[in-house]
Amino acid sequence: MAGLTEIVKQLLGKNAMCDHCLGRQFAALGTGIENGHRGMVLRQGALLDAHGVLKEKAEALSDPLVIASKEFVIGQAASGHPLAMRLAKQLNVVVPGTGVERNAGQTTTRDVAIPPAVMGGVITDADLKxxxxxxxxxxxxGVFSRRVQDIAVGLARHLGSSIEFHSFLVGSRFSTSVLEREEEMRVERDLKWGELIKSHFNRFVGAAISKALDKPVDFKNPDIVLLFSIENKDSIGLEEQINPYFIYGKYRKLVRGIPQTHWPHRACxxxxxxxxxxxxxxxxxxxEDLITPPFLSHTGGTALRFHGAGREDIDALMLGEGRPFVVEILNGKKRTLDYVALEAAVNAAGGGKVEVAGLRPSTNDEMQALKGEAPDTRKRYKATCTLEKPIDDATLMSIKEQLEGARIDQQTPQRVAHRRADKTRHKHVYAVTWERVENPLEIVFYIEAEGGTYIKELISSDEGRTRPSISGLAGQKMACKTLDVLEVRK
Ligand SMILES: [Zn+2]
Ligand SMILES: [Zn+2]
Incomplete structure (x- = not known):
């Protein structure tokens, strides 16, 4: 394998490129430096190497190495690289189309801007850009330039005036011709240390935006993704992709007959x-329908996803502390919220049917945990039941003793069989107490059971599909008339 300097000289001899793009072809070599500096070092090293050859063999004009080195310096000078131009001048070689002197006293037309330093003094970083x-x-x-960095910063800053974000990630789209050109060159030159132009660009403008806006780049969970589409250095577009965020709360449902979540009409x-x-x-x-509008107006979001920690039946109340839920705000323009005002607005919209409390910021992890936790959650219910005949205390005590701590086998209830897999679930009952009411053919049970227990079936037995059941233990038909969830807890 040829030495790195030789590879760089051959590459630059065929493909004119800036320091950033040169460095990108060798991105896997060295660590902790950006491609721009990597390219700068490689090019200057190659120029110094060529200079050494030309000094050493000044008289061997037909030596192939001398010819190649001279061509390399000329090529680099012709593209306007200041160090190469200075070398060309010192070596008194002809550079077409530049202001470098051909012979003493004669100069060609200057159609390339030459930094003054090229002609004398030390070349500064600013001269070299x-x-x-x-x-x-x-x-x-010319996409990899301070000017394009400034354009990207300007676009991001402008976006920040209408959309609140505290962290971001940059993505980019280049035209396929740009990607193909680079890919072809790598195959042709057998270059294997390169990095994708997209990842390079994302880091290049990401660092500039982060510094200018004083916001961190977040690879894992950014508030927003800034997606740049790059046509060329003068045509750069920005689209944003706002990531969802989460709000935790607990709700109470104070009327019967409304489901927890939006329920599309079955027929249509x-x-x-x-x-x-x-x-x-x-x-x-x-x-969900009742609380959605205030959540959207307070966040500027376009839609909301509702995630409850389990759900009560449509005809059951949700009382006590309320049921934990997390709402996922899609395309929210505001992230710093007044949770007290939001809570008041949601409760006003709830119209006495739904109330929320304890609103606070949440996370995707908490939402996932909340959805997954139903089986481990304990819930306390109040079930008002109808009886065939009055029931005595001894029977009630026997039901309590047999159910507390017992494992219940529940085959999927007939009423939900059309939308749930038919299987047998094992659930635990933790506590059962009762309260007599005026009507001797009714009784109230307070049941504490594992999340996911079908309480109506625990009472009725669902024609023997739930075993044991209160109805079975009582030796008479019983039905749950109303069911309220009093408490949901871990
Ligand atoms: Zn370039
Ligand atoms: Zn319909």
Whole structure:
């Protein structure tokens, strides 16, 4: 394998490129430096190497190494690289199309701007525009430049005036021709240390935006993704992709007959039809429907996803402390919220049917845990039951003793069999107490059971599909008339 300097000289001899794009071809070599500086070091090393050859063999004009070195310096000088131009001048070689002197007293037309330092004194970083940026770069055409960094910062800053974000990630789209050109070159030159232009660009502008806006780049969980589309150095677009965020709370449902979440009309699947009066809803209201508008108006979001820690039946109340839930705000423009004002607005919208409390910021992890935790959660219910005949205390005591701590086998209830897999679930009952009411053919049970227990079936037995059941233990038919959830806890 040829030495690195030789590879760089051959590469630059065929493909004119800026320091950033040169360095990117060797991104896997060295660590802790950016591609621009990597490219700068490689190019200057190659120029110094060529200079050494030309000094050593000044008289051997037909030596292939001398010819190649001279061509390399000329090529680099012709592209306007200041160090190469200075070398060309010192070596008194002809550089077409530049202001470098051909012979004493004669100069060609200057159609390339030459920094004054080229002609004397020490070349500074500013003269070199280190790392060397070049609009003539065959790979990026000047996209890797301070100017483009400034454009990207300006676009991000402008976006920040209408969308609140505290962290971000940069993504980019280049035209396929740009990607293909680089890929072809790598195959042709057998370069195997390169990095994708997209990842390089994302880091290049990401660092500039982070510094200018004083916001961190977050690879795992950014508030927003800034997606740049790069046509060329003068045509750069920005689209944003706002990531969802989460709000935790507990809700109480104070009326019967409304489901927890939005329920599309079965007949039209939510499209709207005569049967649902073109609302698309099976139930006109749900906990989710009632609380959605204030959440959206306070966050500037476009939609909301409701995640409850389990759910009560449509005809059950949710009382006590309330049931934990997390809402996921999609496309929220605001992230710093007044939770007290939000809570008041949600409760006003709830119209006495739904109340929320304890709103606070949440996370995706908490939402996932909340959805997954139903089996481990304990819930306390109040079930008002109808009886065939009055029931005595001894029977009630026997039911309590046999159920507390018992494992219940529940085959999927007939009433939900159309939407749940038919299987047998094992649930635990922790506590059973009762309260007599005026009507001797009714009784109230307070049941504490594992999350996911079908309480109505625990009472009725669902024609023997739940075993044991209160009905079975009582030796008479019983039905759950009303069911309220009093408490949901871990
Ligand atoms: Zn470039
Ligand atoms: Zn409909």
């Amino acid at each position: 280190i790392p060397w940026e070049w609009d003539g770069c065959a790979l990026c055409g 699947r939510g499209a709207g039809c005569e049967g649902c009066n073109f609302t698309g809803k099976q139930y006109q209201e749900s906990v």
